[in-house]
Amino acid sequence: xxxxxxxxxxxxxxxxxxxxxxxxxxxxxxxxxxxxxxxxxxxxxxxxxxxxxxxxxxxxxxxxxxxxxxxxxxxxxxxxxxxxxxxxxxxxxxxxxxxxxxxxxxxxxxxxxxxxxxxxxxxxxxxxxxxxxxxxxxxxxxxxxxxxxxxxxxxxxxxxxxxxxxxxxxxxxxxxxxxxxxxxxxxxxxxxxxxxxxxxxxxxxxxxxxxxxxxxxxxxxxxxxxx
Amino acid sequence: xxxxxxxxxxxxxxxxxxxxxxxxxxxxxxxxxxxxxxxxxxxxxxxxxxxxxxxxxxxxxxxxxxxxxxxxxxxxxxxxxxxxxxxxxxxxxxxxxxxxxxxxxxxxxxxxxxxxxxxxxxxxxxxxxxxxxxxxxxxxxxxxxxxxxxxxxxxxxxxxxxxxxxxxxxxxxxxxxxxxxxxxxxxxxxxxxxxxxxxxxxxxxxxxxxxxxxxxxxxxxxxxxxxxxxxxxxxxxxxxxxxxxxxxxxxxxxxxxxxxxxxxxxxxxxxxxxxxxxxxxxxxxxxxxxxxxxxx
Numbered sequence: 001x002x003x004x005x006x007x008x009x010x011x012x013x014x015x016x017x018x019x020x021x022x023x024x025x026x027x028x029x030x031x032x033x034x035x036x037x038x039x040x041x042x043x044x045x046x047x048x049x050x051x052x053x054x055x056x057x058x059x060x061x062x063x064x065x066x067x068x069x070x071x072x073x074x075x076x077x078x079x080x081x082x083x084x085x086x087x088x089x090x091x092x093x094x095x096x097x098x099x100x101x102x103x104x105x106x107x108x109x110x111x112x113x114x115x116x117x118x119x120x121x122x123x124x125x126x127x128x129x130x131x132x133x134x135x136x137x138x139x140x141x142x143x144x145x146x147x148x149x150x151x152x153x154x155x156x157x158x159x160x161x162x163x164x165x166x167x168x169x170x171x172x173x174x175x176x177x178x179x180x181x182x183x184x185x186x187x188x189x190x191x192x193x194x195x196x197x198x199x200x201x202x203x204x205x206x207x208x209x210x211x212x213x214x215x216x217x218x219x220x221x222x223x224x225x226x227x
Numbered sequence: 228x229x230x231x232x233x234x235x236x237x238x239x240x241x242x243x244x245x246x247x248x249x250x251x252x253x254x255x256x257x258x259x260x261x262x263x264x265x266x267x268x269x270x271x272x273x274x275x276x277x278x279x280x281x282x283x284x285x286x287x288x289x290x291x292x293x294x295x296x297x298x299x300x301x302x303x304x305x306x307x308x309x310x311x312x313x314x315x316x317x318x319x320x321x322x323x324x325x326x327x328x329x330x331x332x333x334x335x336x337x338x339x340x341x342x343x344x345x346x347x348x349x350x351x352x353x354x355x356x357x358x359x360x361x362x363x364x365x366x367x368x369x370x371x372x373x374x375x376x377x378x379x380x381x382x383x384x385x386x387x388x389x390x391x392x393x394x395x396x397x398x399x400x401x402x403x404x405x406x407x408x409x410x411x412x413x414x415x416x417x418x419x420x421x422x423x424x425x426x427x428x429x430x431x432x433x434x435x436x437x438x439x440x441x442x443x444x445x446x447x448x449x450x451x452x453x454x455x456x457x458x459x460x461x462x463x464x465x466x467x468x469x470x471x472x473x474x475x476x477x478x479x480x481x482x483x484x485x486x487x488x489x490x491x492x493x494x495x496x497x498x499x500x501x502x503x504x505x506x507x508x509x510x511x512x513x514x515x516x517x518x519x520x521x522x523x
Binding site (some may be wrong): 059062092094097098111114115 | 273274275276278291369371414415416423436437439441443444
């Protein structure tokens with residue numbers, strides 16, 4: 001009788017696992033783009049910096065997301081030099097801290113009145129400054145899971161699921177003309193699952209990664225002459 | 228027989244050992260929320276990208292500043308005691324900032340230094356931490372670690388620095404050139420594989436950087452400082468001063484008005500000699516003054 005129950009429970013859990021595997025990992029992404037003055041011949045030997053906005057009270061654009069976008073662009077076109085965000089912020093301290101970072105491209109002129117700042121920008125041959133604003137959050141979660149431990153045995157049974165949403169907007173500033181030349185936004189959402197039959201099996205939807213790829217593709221298309 | 232006996236012993240021991248480990252695990256899990264957490268703030272701070280102001284600045288770090296720490300006692304079983312030591316990081320950070328911001332910086336630790344540099348020093352800066360508050364996710368249920376600090380900076384003329392009978396330095400608060408507050412805020416979201424201590428450290432580093440940014444961008448705009456800079460500029464023409472501090476278009480966080488006029492402690496009292504309440508509890512109300520000190 002007991003064996004039957006265990007077999008029944010195991011088969012139900014296996015069924016849930018199959019359903020989860022079929023549904024899991026699905027991510028929906030939407031990308032909007034509005035750009036001007038595309039550099040049709042590419043950016044040559046100039047460089048690009050990608051910076052995250054961190055002035056909002058309730059969220060910060062993640063450093064690893066900015067790094068992901070930079071890596072995506074550089075991988076797609078190795079001729080594009082993407083300056084590391086943290087190195088850039090440190091080199092220009094304190095002018096790109098959340099309190100002091102320029103919010104409009106026109107205000108860069110004020111920064112350039114400082115000779116050391118102007119000199120460093122000239123050294124970098126910076127052509128585009130791309131600001132990314134947004135974040136990834138987990139939304140509603142449902143399900144339950146219980147874990148137990150006893151002499152010689154431990155395990156979990158149950159099922160949990162949660163949603164994840166990413167929303168990012170990239171604003172491209174032409175550093176030479178000090179104007180905004182485009183905005184690209186990416187919204188991605190997905191559902192992750194965690195069935196547990198003795199061992200929990202996380203089936204994570206790569207929501208942030210999809211948003212990174214989507215945004216990175218659009219920015220690469222804008223900046224690169226080969227895409 | 229001996230083998231059987233050994234096997235029997237082993238068999239008897241196994242559940243016992245397992246039970247002990249299980250008990251230890253349970254106790255660890257039960258006690259996980261009520262331990263004590265200590266953070267000694269550490270970070271690498273960049274030099275500011277500025278043309279240094281052509282000034283010789285004296286700096287006095289009061290002991291309450293250089294050894295600053297705050298202690299917050301747990302209010303429930305789910306919380307932990309927190310001891311966060313920011314003093315060393317404060318000194319490291321402000322040294323880096325002042326060295327990049329002023330042509331020459333003199334650290335005043337004793338009366339000999341005062342006497343030796345009396346003719347060179349344009350002003351003496353005395354920082355103090357008036358208030359510090361922090362939150363961790365267990366306080367707010369928001370997945371953000373935050374630190375907020377309010378500094379009180381005092382600028383005095385070198386002639387206002389006096390020596391007490393015991394050799395300690397003090398100053399007359401009425402002789403100050405300027406006193407102004409600087410607020411700073413740092414936050415860091417919870418991140419995977421980041422401990423509470425690492426997150427609080429990062430929030431403190433962000434707050435220090437923010438304090439520096441606030442200091443640099445408001446220094447020349449503070450009325451009493453502007454007056455002082457003008458006085459020096461007219462005395463030593465030509466001098467480029469506050470023009471190297473452009474305004475920014477991002478709205479800074481609202482500052483808390485400061486009504487505290489107590490003199491900063493510039494004595495060399497050791498940490499052990501200070502009153503217990505100088506270990507500021509976190510979430511202190513805004514009425515908490517700067518660590519009190521001697522008033523001459």
